Amino acid sequence: MDEAPLKPIRDVLETIRERVDYAISRLKSFEEVRSLGWQCEGCGHVKKFTRKVSGETARPCPKCNGVSFRPA
């Protein structure tokens, strides 16, 4: 039995696995970012917190209901 035809399939699967690993690591880094202030990317409103929180906690924006924030 010739194994050669399997190699391209294995290469594709390994490429997919690398991309999935990369996507997961990006998600983790987003979850782990903590800040005292988050700025809405829609209207620029800054939400302040008394302790460091993740971007998830800042959502949504009270002014424009935006869900996209960056550390401020």
Ligand SMILES: [Zn+2]
């Ligand atoms: Zn906003």
